Amino acid sequence: MKKIILSIIIFLNLLHSAEVQELPWPKGMSFLTFLEKYSIPQKLYFDLEKEDKELCSEIVADKRFFLYTEDNGDFNQVLIPVSEDIQIHMYKDSDGTVKFQTLPINYQEYTEAIAIPITVSVSHDIQKATGDVTLAIQLKSLFKGVVDFRKMQKGDFIALKYTKKSLLGRPHGLPELSAAMVEIAGKEYYRIKNSKDDKYYDEKGKGFSKTFFFKIPLTYKRISSKFTKKRWHPVLKRYRAHLGTDFAAPRGRKIYAAGDGRVEFKGRRGGYGNTIIINHQNGYKTLYAHQNGFRKGLKRGARVKKGQHIGYVGSTGLSSGPHLHLGLYKNGKAVDPLKVIRRPKTSGLAGKHKATFLANSKSIIKTFENEMKSENRTQATKLDRLTYKSEVKKL
Ligand SMILES: [Zn+2]
Incomplete structure (x- = not known):
């Protein structure tokens, strides 16, 4: 302490x-x-x-x-x-x-809700109202194939609920969209994040399948180290983090691309040793570290398919034994690879989880309605009081 x-x-x-x-x-x-x-x-x-x-x-x-x-x-x-x-x-x-x-890092985190009437275009109006352009990108990806944003006209609406972080008075990382509503020609569409599984559903708890899935990139013996964003270690008495998943496997075992994409980096990367980074669609990147070597002929910039052989398990860089460190980044932020890879295909919610979700979605829809009626609705409303996200653990 x-x-x-x-x-x-x-x-x-x-x-x-x-x-x-x-x-x-x-x-x-x-x-x-x-x-x-x-x-x-x-x-x-x-x-x-x-x-x-x-x-x-x-x-x-x-x-x-x-x-x-x-x-x-x-x-x-x-x-x-x-x-x-x-x-x-x-x-x-x-x-x-x-x-x-x-x-x-002791950043502050707060949640805002806003209703934005369409005047020029979705991207323009969102950026003008929130000061952030990435919210429009997130919104478009959420409603891909459902809403044609080019058809939005004056009188249509967008409502958003999102969480922002700030550090020393400046934005910290990207905002996270927890709910969105698009009203086009009088018809409303919702996407609401379920905090239990971090997936989006419509207002009735119906899931929608994403076309993009990852696979585990090798056959491994065991998981030797799990992903931890920030964990208090009671024995070492300090914080630790591990921004990926370690799979123990024998040297030379083949590593395959976790998903379709393009080889963005191939080479040595500090303690990660021989590393490949693949840039996938939807803002995802995967990182494969400590490789013994790369597949012959694999070039930077090359397109790879899910399951395509890219390299071999090794212990290069700083590593205590042969293993694959797999990193997964969403919009530049490290996320737990296993949580995303093992994500089951979405169908819908059921039972207790559904009831909790529906109650939450009702309250969000109410918030959006209030925002749309509000006089100064293009000003984001702070829903939560400012909170310090990172707390200092007592010993
Ligand atoms: Zn690792």
């Missing part, structure tokens, strides 16, 4: 200190080259646990990080975000050695 409080206090000091810099992570800089640049012994990295080493490979170019240097330019401490929830904190301890820990 003391250390966490201490680092938060340090962080607050950082914000008011002249020596603190907010910088974009340089392109081509790896965690190891960062250590080298600030004369931090590489032992720090090699002594890390496997999951923390993998986290260091999640640092992406241009991500803003905070660096605090002493008057003589020496390293003092740094905060590097690796996801929306977790950041790496390295600091010089009183004995002069540099310590590593992972800390939660």
Whole structure:
């Protein structure tokens, strides 16, 4: 507890200190080259646990990080975000050695509802009302094949309920759409997210099948490490994260593409070793790390089909034994691969889950109706009070 409080206090000091810099992570800089640049012994990295080493490979170019240097330019401490929830904190301890820990990111989260009358176009009107263009993209993908947005006219309506995050007064990550309504020529269409399974249904609890499915990309012995966005480790007494699923399998075992897509990256990627990233449709990407080698002839930019052979299980990068680390990213955000891959085909809700969903959907529809009647409806209404999402665990 003391250390966490201490680092938060340090962080607050950082914000008011002249020596603190907010910088974009340089392109081509790896965690190891960062250590080298600030004369931090590489032992720090090699002594890390496997999951923390993998986290260091999640640092992406241009991500803003905070660096605090002493008057003589020496390293003092740094905060590097690796996801929306977790950041790496390295600091010089009183004995002069540099310590590593992972800390939660204390962003604020709030939910808004808004009704938008169509004036120009869906994208234009949503961006004007919410300041965010990605909501229109999410909306269009939700109603793909159901609503022809080009046919929307003046007098039609869109209503949205979404959750936004902010950090230090700035947007943090992308907003998440929890419900949407499209009214076109007097007919209403709904998509409401069910919090139990993170899937969208219509207002009657009827599911609609998505055409896009993933498969597990190899035959494996066991799952050696599960996905954790942010977990308090009671023994280590600190936060940990693992932004993917590890499948233990013998070296040389074939790895297959989890879905149709295009090879966006093929090469070495820090602690992830030989890595392939496939860009799928609908904002999804998959990452295959620690490979022994790639399939001969597989080129960057190549189109691959679901189930197509792409590489071999290995232990390259920093890895304790042969395994495949599979990452799945939705709109740039790491999500649990198993939750998405094992998702059953959608049919509909039943029983208790259906009753809960219907009650929730009723209240959302009421909210949307109120928004549409409201005088200043193009102003988003804050539904929830501001809440701090990340809490500091007590020891
Ligand atoms: Zn892993």
